[in-house]
Amino acid sequence: MLAHATPSTVRHKLQPLVSLTAFPGPRLLVLNNKGGVGKSTITTTLLRQLSADGQTPALVDFDPQGSSIDWAEENGDFWAVDDDPRRERLESMRLRVPANASHVVMDSPANLDPRLLNRLLDYADAIVLPTQVSPMDVRALGRFLPNLLLHPRYRARMPQLGVIANRVSDDSDTELLERFLKPLNLPLLARLPERKPGQSLDTPLWPSLKIWLKG
Numbered sequence: 001m002l003a004h005a006t007p008s009t010v011r012h013k014l015q016p017l018v019s020l021t022a023f024p025g026p027r028l029l030v031l032n033n034k035g036g037v038g039k040s041t042i043t044t045t046l047l048r049q050l051s052a053d054g055q056t057p058a059l060v061d062f063d064p065q066g067s068s069i070d071w072a073e074e075n076g077d078f079w080a081v082d083d084d085p086r087r088e089r090l091e092s093m094r095l096r097v098p099a100n101a102s103h104v105v106m107d108s109p110a111n112l113d114p115r116l117l118n119r120l121l122d123y124a125d126a127i128v129l130p131t132q133v134s135p136m137d138v139r140a141l142g143r144f145l146p147n148l149l150l151h152p153r154y155r156a157r158m159p160q161l162g163v164i165a166n167r168v169s170d171d172s173d174t175e176l177l178e179r180f181l182k183p184l185n186l187p188l189l190a191r192l193p194e195r196k197p198g199q200s201l202d203t204p205l206w207p208s209l210k211i212w213l214k215g
C-alpha cells in the first residue's frame with residue numbers, strides 16, 4: 001500500500017513489507033496534543049538526520065494534514081505512508097513498512113482523537129514530545145502528560161518517553177520546562193533553536209536520540 005506513486009515509492013515497491021504492528025522497531029512516535037509545537041518539523045529533521053547517518057528510516061504520517069509525507073516525498077528516497085482508514089479495511093494491510101527499514105518515525109496530529117491515541121500507543125517503542133518553552137506551552141504539556149502517563153496502553157508497554165524543547169533562544173529559556181520535568185523523571189533530550197528562514201534545522205537531534213534509545 002503506497003501513499004502516493006512517486007518515483008521513490010515505486011522503487012521501494014520491490015522491498016518486502018511488514019505491518020507496522022509486526023515491525024521489530026524501533027518505532028519513534030512524535031507526539032503532542034498541542035498544535036504547532038514542531039511535531040512535523042522534528043519528524044522531518046529526524047528523517048533527514050537518520051538518513052545522513054546511513055540509516056534507512058520509514059515515515060508513517062498519522063496527521064491528515066500530511067505535512068511530513070509531503071516533505072518526505074519531495075526530499076529524498078524515503079518510504080512514506082499515511083493513515084487513511086477509508087482506503088482499506090484492514091490496518092495491517094494499510095500500514096506497512098519495509099521489513100528492513102532501520103527505524104519508523106511516526107508523526108501525529110494535534111487534538112488527538114482518543115481512538116487514535118490508543119493505536120499510537122500500541123505502536124510506539126519510544127515517544128518524543130516536542131514542546132515550546134513558554135509558560136503557556138509548559139502548562140499545556142502539564143495538562144496532556146497525565147493523560148499519557150496514566151493511559152492504560154502506555155502503562156502496558158511503557159515506551160521510552162522524552163521531551164524536546166523547540167524554538168529555544170537561550171539555555172535559560174528551558175528552566176521552567178526543566179523544573180516541570182524533573183519530578184516526573186522525564187529527560188529533556190534536546191534544545192532546538194529558532195530555525196533561520198529558508199533553512200532546515202541543522203542542530204544535531206538524532207545523535208542525542210540515538211544515545212537515549214540505547215540507554
Ligand SMILES: Nc1ncnc2c1ncn2[C@@H]1O[C@H](COP(=O)(O)OP(=O)(O)OP(=O)(O)O)[C@@H](O)[C@H]1O
Pocket residue numbers: 034035036037038039040041042063065067108109110166167192193194195196201
Ligand atoms: N525551530 C523552529 N524554528 C522556526 N520555525 C519553526 C521551528 N519549529 C517549527 N517551526 C514552524 O512552526 C510551525 C509549526 O511547526 P510544525 O508544523 O512542525 O508543528 P506541528 O506540531 O507539526 O503542527 P500541527 O499540530 O499543526 O501538526 C511551522 O510553520 C514550522 O515551520
Ligand SMILES: [Mg+2]
Pocket residue numbers: 039040041063065067108109
Ligand atoms: Mg504537524
